[in-house]
Each structure stands twice: as structure tokens, then as C-alpha cells.
Amino acid sequence: MTIREYHLYRYAIPVDSQLILRNRFLKRREGLLVQIKCKENEGWGEIAPLPEYSTETLEQAQQQATQWLKDWDAARSRNEKLAFDGLYPSVAFGLSCALAEMKGALQAEGNYQAAPLCYGDPDELYEPLDQMQGEKVAKIKVGMYEANRDGMIADMLLEAIPDLHLRLDANRSWTPAKAAMFAKYVKPEHRPRIQFLEEPCKTREESRRFAAETGINIAWDESVREPDFDVIAEPHVSAIVIKPTLIGSLEKCVSLIEKAQSFGMKAVISSSLESSFGLTQLARIARQYTPDVTPGLDTLDLMEYQVVRPWQGSDLPLIGLESEFVTQIF
Ligand SMILES: O=C(O)CCC(=O)c1ccccc1C(=O)O
Ligand SMILES: [Mg+2]
Known part of the structure; x- marks a missing residue:
């Protein structure tokens, strides 16, 4: 042998x-x-x-x-x-x-309490939020429709659910004018419950200016993957998003996490649309290295099947190594 x-x-x-x-x-x-x-x-x-x-x-x-x-x-x-x-x-x-x-270096338990993800229809959020234990936090993709509509939806949800915290993701889609339009519709007293807005504008400089002008915290996501990026303490930057599949080794991810934590920033372990297999490992990494932060892993429902390892609480059918969707290479 x-x-x-x-x-x-x-x-x-x-x-x-x-x-x-x-x-x-x-x-x-x-x-x-x-x-x-x-x-x-x-x-x-x-x-x-x-x-x-x-x-x-x-x-x-x-x-x-x-x-x-x-x-x-x-x-x-x-x-x-x-x-x-x-x-x-x-x-x-x-x-x-x-x-x-x-090596047994990755703990078995995971944090399967991912932040429910909403692509535009806020009504979809009420049920998952109701089911959520502990911190109530949801994530909304913004920047796809009118900026004022995004602002109204965020403000309405924060108004309707007093213990809700929101994460928003604009994927660099706004001009400074559009970003300002969004902010105009979010009442100043609601803004502290926006945990962060990921990359509102095309450039980091514009996003920083937006944060300074509105008091809305922002997070880096796309920027983390750019070669000139370094984690530094900056006003109004409350988090970095870590998508390990796009970042690199676990060791590299952990060093980014530790750096962010040393500056009092959140590090949010997040999905790159891995299968349920990869998502469960991300849930374990999240629990082990970012125990106080809800990970951004609510992407399983885009798939029709789970692969080999099931995600806790999912009803999607599970396929194994012997299934027609899996081929052994060696
Ligand atoms: O980060 C999350 O909460 C969910 C994952 C997600 O939004 C995402 C997933 C794959 C590629 C890009 C993105 C993105 O952050 O825009
Ligand atoms: Mg993002």
C-alpha cells in the first residue's frame, strides 16, 4: 500500500x-x-x-x-x-x-447562518429574516435599477424592521451623482444600520468620498483582489469581503482576516458560487476565523443540486461522486 x-x-x-x-x-x-x-x-x-x-x-x-x-x-x-x-x-x-x-486544522462545525441575499424584491426578505436567530442581517444587491429606488427600499426595510442591519452591494456601478441619489433616500438616523455598502463607485477614491459625505460605511470587495490593495485602517471602511476562491490559499485568506481584525474591521467570508461542497467549507472557515461575523454565503439556491456535502437546512437534492454530473479524472 x-x-x-x-x-x-x-x-x-x-x-x-x-x-x-x-x-x-x-x-x-x-x-x-x-x-x-x-x-x-x-x-x-x-x-x-x-x-x-x-x-x-x-x-x-x-x-x-x-x-x-x-x-x-x-x-x-x-x-x-x-x-x-x-x-x-x-x-x-x-x-x-x-x-x-x-491535518485536522479545519474545524468541523460551520456557521450556516448566512446573510439572506435579495436581488431586488424586498418582500423576499421578510420570511428568511423572521427565521433568523441572533443578528438580523440581510444583503441587497443594488445598482441594477434606479438608485433612488434602491435608496427607498433600504430605507423602508430599516424603518419596518427596527433590529435589522443591512449590507448592500453596488459592485462599482454608481457614478458619484447616482450614489448621492441613493443616499438622499436613506434617512440619516437609519444610516448607522447599514453595516456596509460594498464598492458604491467606479473608483476607490469616489467610494471614499461618498462614505465621508454621507456617513454610510463602505466595504472593499473587488478592491481586495487588485494587486495594489492593502488592508489599512480608513474612516468609514468597516469591512473587507473575502472570496477565497478568488483570493488564494487558506493561509493568505487568514492573513487578510487577521489584518482586518487588527484594525477593528469586519472580514466577511463570502461565496464565489461554489457548490454546496465548497460552501460548507467556507461556512467552517467563517466560524473558525470570523466567529462574530455573519458570512455572505447565501448562493446555494441558484443551483439545482447539492454536491457530495449537504448544506445544513437545504432541501435541494444531493448528488454523489457516482452521479452523472460528476466525472473522476484520476
Ligand atoms: O457576497 C455575498 O454575500 C454573496 C456573493 C456575491 O455577492 C458574489 C458572488 C459571486 C461573484 C460576485 C459576487 C458579488 O459580491 O458581487
Ligand atoms: Mg460584492
């Missing part, structure tokens, strides 16, 4: 991503599941580059992961370690999760 073993599986499941990826159509979500074993220990990870967001394609990720696994096996047989340097973010994340799981 060999000491080490590794396997790679590829999944492709039907998805309706129109809402979240705006005008980008994605009919199938595809990704890889990696399994590594060392004696009696095993660990798994998901490698799922997100089209339009990741720089790498699935083919490139698969090729790189395959080579890394070979090199890792060889390195381990010389009792050496192999780093994740230079790997694509999705590959580094998936492989580092598999290793962490194998």
Missing part, C-alpha cells in the same frame, strides 16, 4: 446565475473536487474558478492542480513540504483546504 493517494473529480451542475452575475450568463457551474490521503487521514477541497471573475479557466486550474499534486507527492516522499506560491487563486484555495482538512 502506498502512503499517499490523491484523486480529482470534476462536476458540472445546472445553475441560474443571471441574478448574481448581472448580465453574464452561466448555465452550468463547473469545478473540481480534490481528495488527498496520507495514511489514515484524508482531506478534500473544491477548485472552482468563476468565469468572468477568475483569471484562470477550469482547464488551466485542472492542469495546474494535477501537476501540483504530483510534485507534492514527490516532495512528501523526500519529507519536504510544497508551497502554494505561484498557483492560481482557486487552485491554491482548494489544495490548501484539502491539506488543512487532512
